[in-house]
Amino acid sequence: MMATAKEKLRVDKYLWAIRLFKTRSQAADACDKGKVKCQGTAVKASKTVTLGDEYEVKAESRKWVIKVTGLLDHRVQYSEAIQYYVDLTPAEEIDRIKYEAATYQTGKRLSKIGRPTKKQRRDLNDFLD
Numbered sequence: 001m002m003a004t005a006k007e008k009l010r011v012d013k014y015l016w017a018i019r020l021f022k023t024r025s026q027a028a029d030a031c032d033k034g035k036v037k038c039q040g041t042a043v044k045a046s047k048t049v050t051l052g053d054e055y056e057v058k059a060e061s062r063k064w065v066i067k068v069t070g071l072l073d074h075r076v077q078y079s080e081a082i083q084y085y086v087d088l089t090p091a092e093e094i095d096r097i098k099y100e101a102a103t104y105q106t107g108k109r110l111s112k113i114g115r116p117t118k119k120q121r122r123d124l125n126d127f128l129d
Helices: 011-019 024-032 078-082 091-103 116-127
Strands: 036-038 054-058 063-068 086-088
Touching: 011 024, 011 054, 024 036, 078 086, 086 116
Parallel strands: none
Antiparallel strands: 036 054, 054 063, 063 086
16 A cells, blocks of 8 residues: 555655665664755654655665655565665765675685584594594
């Protein structure tokens, strides 16, 4: 169900519904910390979203500039969610994200390097005995 014009839709619920944030509480926290701005002014989580609003949103890993094209009050799959906003993010920001993604370390150790696995340890013990 799409929110009608007379219903009030909170900005935290909208950002969660269009999948910029994984949880609604993360969206509300971002608003409280001033990471969501409308025309350069930080907005509260309870601010009402209207068509045509432009928001600058900073999430953990990236920054979006979006324009509201439709009001969505519940979470839907990504292919549907992208129809409710227009991504106005500058190209250099998108390029920076791609570069960071390429250099990002997962924290996992490389295969066959470092401590032996349980199986390798057993084989070593059998060999030495």
